[in-house]
Amino acid sequence: MDDLKLKIRTIPNFPIPGIQFRDITTLLADPDAFNDVIERFVNHYQDEQIDLVVGIEARGFIIGAPLALRLGKGFIPIRKEGKLPGPTHGLDYVLEYGSDRLEVHQDAIPVGSRVLMVDDLLATGGTMGVSSRLIEQVGGIIVGYAYLIELVDLKGRKHLEKPIFSLVTFEGE
Numbered sequence: 001m002d003d004l005k006l007k008i009r010t011i012p013n014f015p016i017p018g019i020q021f022r023d024i025t026t027l028l029a030d031p032d033a034f035n036d037v038i039e040r041f042v043n044h045y046q047d048e049q050i051d052l053v054v055g056i057e058a059r060g061f062i063i064g065a066p067l068a069l070r071l072g073k074g075f076i077p078i079r080k081e082g083k084l085p086g087p088t089h090g091l092d093y094v095l096e097y098g099s100d101r102l103e104v105h106q107d108a109i110p111v112g113s114r115v116l117m118v119d120d121l122l123a124t125g126g127t128m129g130v131s132s133r134l135i136e137q138v139g140g141i142i143v144g145y146a147y148l149i150e151l152v153d154l155k156g157r158k159h160l161e162k163p164i165f166s167l168v169t170f171e172g173e
Helices: 031-045 059-071 126-137
Strands: 009-012 020-023 052-056 074-080 088-095 098-105 114-122 141-151 164-170
Touching: 031 059, 031 141, 031 164, 052 059, 052 126, 059 074, 059 114, 059 141, 074 126, 088 126, 098 126, 114 126, 126 141
Parallel strands: 052 074, 052 114, 114 141, 141 164
Antiparallel strands: 009 020, 074 098, 088 098
């Protein structure tokens, strides 16, 4: 896992002072490292009963879409307000540095679908928590959470009730 961690750049004080932004664009620029990320997720989830992979805007799309393809599953995006063209369900939420709203198409997830939630980074768990409530609101069943990065010190894991699989962790940085 340290090999992947070395591919992730830290940008201090972005988007606001005091935040250490974990930038995955350096990892994504390396096709071998990017493929390794997807392979590790595929190996972990290939025997799970999953119907759909849901990616959270925006970097969850980058990981979730190729993972869904490799697993032979459909991909569903959760987007920020006003980005989806059809009728949506939405929920408001608060970030460490602001607030926003996430939406999913009302017909995106058939009732009873088993859903794997994917995002690039677990911090406080707020974004994934609201995304999970949204998926459950439309009838999906969350089977787990997949993250490229987990910021352990922020304890986001304690706010999520399903199994969490993270490839890289950062502590005390």
